[in-house]
Amino acid sequence: MASAAVDHVIGLIVSTVQNEATLSVGINDELDEIRRELVSMKSFLHDAERKQVMSEVMKTWVADVRGIADQIEDLIDEYMYYVYRQQHFTKLHRIFRTPKTLLETRQIASKLQQINKTIKGMDERRQRYGIDRIEGSNDHYNFPLYQRDLALFMKEDDVVGFVDESRLLKTWLMDKEEHRTLISTVGMGGSGKTTLVAKTYNDETVKSYFECCAWITVSQTYTRDDLLRSLIKEFHQSRKEEVPNDLGTKDFKDLVGILIGHLEQKKYLVVLDDVWDTNLWEAIKVSLPNNQFGSRIMLTTRKQDVGSYSSDVRSHILTIKPLKEEEAWDLFCMKAFSSCRGNSCPKELEPWALELVRKCKGLPLAVVALGGLLSSKKSITEWSSVCDNLNWQLNNNQMLEVVKSILLLSFSDLPSPLKHCFLYCCLFPEDYEIRRKRLIKLWIAEGFVQQVDRTAPKEVAESYLMELILRSMLQVVRRNEFGRPKRCKMHDLLREIGLSISEKEKFGVVYDGKVEIGECESHQARRLSIQTTKWDLQSYSSITRLRSLFVFVNGSVSFSNTLMSKFKLLRTLDLENAAIDVLPEELGTLFNLRYLNLRGTPMAELPKSIGELRNLELLDISETNIKELPSEVAKLQNLRHLNMWSKFIADIHNFELVRGMQVPFEISKLKKLQVMANIEAEGNIIKQLRSMTQVSRMGISNLKEADEQNMCSSIQNLKLLHHLCLMVNNETEFLRVDALRTPHPNFRSFFCLGN
Numbered sequence: 001m002a003s004a005a006v007d008h009v010i011g012l013i014v015s016t017v018q019n020e021a022t023l024s025v026g027i028n029d030e031l032d033e034i035r036r037e038l039v040s041m042k043s044f045l046h047d048a049e050r051k052q053v054m055s056e057v058m059k060t061w062v063a064d065v066r067g068i069a070d071q072i073e074d075l076i077d078e079y080m081y082y083v084y085r086q087q088h089f090t091k092l093h094r095i096f097r098t099p100k101t102l103l104e105t106r107q108i109a110s111k112l113q114q115i116n117k118t119i120k121g122m123d124e125r126r127q128r129y130g131i132d133r134i135e136g137s138n139d140h141y142n143f144p145l146y147q148r149d150l151a152l153f154m155k156e157d158d159v160v161g162f163v164d165e166s167r168l169l170k171t172w173l174m175d176k177e178e179h180r181t182l183i184s185t186v187g188m189g190g191s192g193k194t195t196l197v198a199k200t201y202n203d204e205t206v207k208s209y210f211e212c213c214a215w216i217t218v219s220q221t222y223t224r225d226d227l228l229r230s231l232i233k234e235f236h237q238s239r240k241e242e243v244p245n246d247l248g249t250k251d252f253k254d255l256v257g258i259l260i261g262h263l264e265q266k267k268y269l270v271v272l273d274d275v276w277d278t279n280l281w282e283a284i285k286v287s288l289p290n291n292q293f294g295s296r297i298m299l300t301t302r303k304q305d306v307g308s309y310s311s312d313v314r315s316h317i318l319t320i321k322p323l324k325e326e327e328a329w330d331l332f333c334m335k336a337f338s339s340c341r342g343n344s345c346p347k348e349l350e351p352w353a354l355e356l357v358r359k360c361k362g363l364p365l366a367v368v369a370l371g372g373l374l375s376s377k378k379s380i381t382e383w384s385s386v387c388d389n390l391n392w393q394l395n396n397n398q399m400l401e402v403v404k405s406i407l408l409l410s411f412s413d414l415p416s417p418l419k420h421c422f423l424y425c426c427l428f429p430e431d432y433e434i435r436r437k438r439l440i441k442l443w444i445a446e447g448f449v450q451q452v453d454r455t456a457p458k459e460v461a462e463s464y465l466m467e468l469i470l471r472s473m474l475q476v477v478r479r480n481e482f483g484r485p486k487r488c489k490m491h492d493l494l495r496e497i498g499l500s501i502s503e504k505e506k507f508g509v510v511y512d513g514k515v516e517i518g519e520c521e522s523h524q525a526r527r528l529s530i531q532t533t534k535w536d537l538q539s540y541s542s543i544t545r546l547r548s549l550f551v552f553v554n555g556s557v558s559f560s561n562t563l564m565s566k567f568k569l570l571r572t573l574d575l576e577n578a579a580i581d582v583l584p585e586e587l588g589t590l591f592n593l594r595y596l597n598l599r600g601t602p603m604a605e606l607p608k609s610i611g612e613l614r615n616l617e618l619l620d621i622s623e624t625n626i627k628e629l630p631s632e633v634a635k636l637q638n639l640r641h642l643n644m645w646s647k648f649i650a651d652i653h654n655f656e657l658v659r660g661m662q663v664p665f666e667i668s669k670l671k672k673l674q675v676m677a678n679i680e681a682e683g684n685i686i687k688q689l690r691s692m693t694q695v696s697r698m699g700i701s702n703l704k705e706a707d708e709q710n711m712c713s714s715i716q717n718l719k720l721l722h723h724l725c726l727m728v729n730n731e732t733e734f735l736r737v738d739a740l741r742t743p744h745p746n747f748r749s750f751f752c753l754g755n
Contacts (some may be wrong), residue, residue, distance in 0.1 A: 004060040004416040005069040005505075006038050010626040011450060016076055017071060027105065028078060034072060037119045043064065044126070057212070064122060066505065070526070071115060077569045080627045081591050095349050101641070118236035160334065161327040161364070165318060169200045172316050173269070173296050174209050180290040181563045182281070183298045184306070184363065187320030188472035188491065189406040190365025193300040194273055196320065201271055201298070204588055210269040210296075213238050217273045220413060224283050228255040231270065231287070235262055259287040263295070265603040274412060285313070302410055304470040322362025327737035332357050335371025352383040359390060359492045366403050366493050367519040373399040381622040391496045407497050410473055420448045421464050422473055423507050425490055429527040429552050433477055436599070438576075440465060441618050441641065445572045445595035446548065508548070533652050549574040555579060565589050576600055576620075588612030599623055611635035627662060634666035646701070660701035660727075668692055677725060690714035696746075699725035705734045712737060727753040
């Protein structure tokens with residue numbers, strides 16, 4: 001995570017230096033020097049974090065780097081706050097900096113200079129004590145490999161479920177197709193991929209169908225030549241043949257020759273278990289001949305793109321689904337109550353047993369591990385303790401170490417930006433269905449999305465989301481009509497482990513009422529998610545470094561003016577569906593705010609100080625009681641998304657209920673606005689829309705036949721528009737679009753409600 005934090009800060013420095021002409025020379029120089037130092041440390045950090053068991057010296061060093069990265073981010077934001085405040089003085093003060101601002105600038109420069117010295121000192125300490133030469137261990141990687149080997153020796157009676165899946169795999173293995181065929185089994189860590197494939201591999205009818213077989217556990221750290229050596233050994237040993245001598249001295253060409261010579265006249269079966277590398281097949285396919293004897297290659301993977309191949313090979317993909325409720329229950333009882341007649345659960349323990357099985361969400365690894373843990377616990381007190389403290393158990397109980405280790409592998413393999421994005425998802429409540437659009441806009445507002453040449457941040461964020469889905473770290477629960485993910489959620493246990501990392505790394509914390517508020521404060525968390533009605537926002541006033549605040553509660557919510565001033569570095573404020581009636585005027589002091597989500601709140605008006613949020617990029621007031629935007633909104637020059645859908649939009653055929661927002665005439669001055677829906681067609685607003693050339697999504701309601709000419713003229717001028725929704729105010733109103741000369745080439749959807 002330290003490497004992810006450093007990557008994030010390097011991007012922040014580059015962005016700040018490039019985009020802010022207001023930087024003083026001293027601060028610019030210090031930031032550039034810090035950037036160079038951090039870049040030089042990155043490669044070591046990546047290597048260090050791959051060692052899942054680090055020395056204490058290395059742990060301390062890595063934690064120090066993470067802390068320094070957080071300090072740099074804070075100082076950059078503080079400096080931009082002083083710049084923001086300076087810009088709100090008189091015209092004279094904009095030309096001549098006030099003494100106070102000069103002093104603050106010097107203080108920031110001095111702090112950055114001290115950080116620079118600290119970073120150089122850390123690098124010297126690393127070299128002096130040979131931290132980069134201290135070997136950590138990869139025990140977390142080796143432990144699951146031992147468990148994988150056990151899967152090969154499981155009895156048929158120990159496997160619950162997978163009946164249909166096993167039958168399908170056997171069909172693919174033994175069909176009449178003579179071409180070499182790849183069969184991929186895909187699923188999240190612990191989903192039973194290895195167990196299923198081992199069950200099929202060990203089936204006597206399968207073993208007798210092939211002339212020689214090999215099972216290889218690949219994992220993340222394989223080398224191509226060692227993989228080929230393992231294949232040669234396995235194939236020879238499966239037929240009780242002598243293994244060729246001096247394999248260790250053979251190069252790639254020789255190893256390929258040995259394999260081809262051994263396999264070209266045989267029907268063979270290869271299992272490649274736990275594949276992470278998308279290029280593995282390309283690397284080894286030349287050594288596995290397509291000999292037209294019906295040979296098969298099976299692999300298991302957590303990543304869907306590993307299981308997708310080019311057209312040069314015949315392939316099948318089986319995606320593992322969670323165990324059904326009754327299957328998960330049977331498996332749990334088999335492990336937890338093996339000493340009871342018929343593996344039956346005692347009635348007094350049933351409520352806790354059912355709750356624990358529910359938390360496993362059909363993940364066989366978790367079901368087996370929890371069942372084994374509880375097999376020695378007989379009292380209700382012991383069971384309720386495990387159920388109520390599952391997060392602690394995952395992190396401290398050796399019997400659940402395998403669950404944590406296997407799920408941590410998926411996190412460790414993520415690229416740096418995706419680690420932040422994944423941990424961000426953990427801040428949503430358990431079983432919460434997260435809207436795709438909401439999530440990617442939050443990532444962008446937080447600065448997690450890296451800049452890619454000629455690619456919009458939204459597209460980069462979409463690719464991050466798809467990567468997490470392909471890696472089985474997010475589950476799609478709903479798709480739109482085009483097949484794109486619409487809502488996602490996390491597996492409970494994956495979320496618990498993510499929260500543990502998040503708290504340890506001071507990334508973020510969830511307050512759900514199970515711990516004292518003081519414990520949350522001690523984390524000095526940079527993100528806070530409140531998920532209990534037993535809370536008082538004033539209690540969080542000491543957490544002054546917050547970047548994100550979520551409120552997921554049904555009870556009444558209120559913000560005081562003094563509280564807002566405590567959160568001056570806040571980037572995102574998400575109050576969706578919270579029972580908040582009003583925001584204080586001090587909202588305008590949140591100069592750093594990029595994202596303000598008020599969707600579904602009972603709020604009836606916005607404070608006029610909203611115009612002071614010069615960095616605001618998204619404002620969502622959909623499904624609120626707000627009917628009119630204050631004129632101050634026109635000052636939000638960085639605003640890109642303005643979502644204002646009516647809370648009655650679901651009743652689309654009731655013309656009286658489908659209404660838009662009344663917007664100020666000056667809204668046409670917002671030249672960066674890309675999404676604006678849904679607005680009322682009043683006054684000259686339709687004519688003014690033609691100047692908003694960056695708009696790509698737009699909704700207009702209360703249109704009349706008289707608006708046709710101006711509306712079509714404006715739409716014709718919006719070359720980037722690809723989603724358009726037009727609505728009239730009653731069922732007798734006619735709406736013509738004949739004046740649209742040619743359809744926009746970028747148009748993807750056009751919705752029209754009216755005659």
